[in-house]
Amino acid sequence: MLRWTIIFIILAIVAGILGFGxxxxxxxxxxxxxxxxxxxxxxxxxxxxxx
Structure with missing residues (x-):
């Protein structure tokens, strides 16, 4: 479950950098x-x- 948390945190950071609010x-x-x-x-x- 911690693995999924890390995956979603990375996804949120990448999406934030690319401008997908x-x-x-x-x-x-x-x-x-x-x-x-x-x-x-x-x-x-x-x-x-x-x-």
Whole structure:
């Protein structure tokens, strides 16, 4: 899942440089959502690992 976050961040940066504002905003939003999901899953795995 972290891989997808990185892919969408790179896509947002490239689209922003090329001037595609709508595409960049959409890719950045997807990257944010995936990043927060990754963080939650990471914290849950840390908690379960201690048990």
């Amino acid at each position: 709508g595409i960049a905003a959409g890719a950045a939003q997807i990257a944010k959502i995936l990043f927060f999901i990754f963080i939650v899953l990471f914290i849950l795995s840390l908690i379960r690992g201690k048990r």
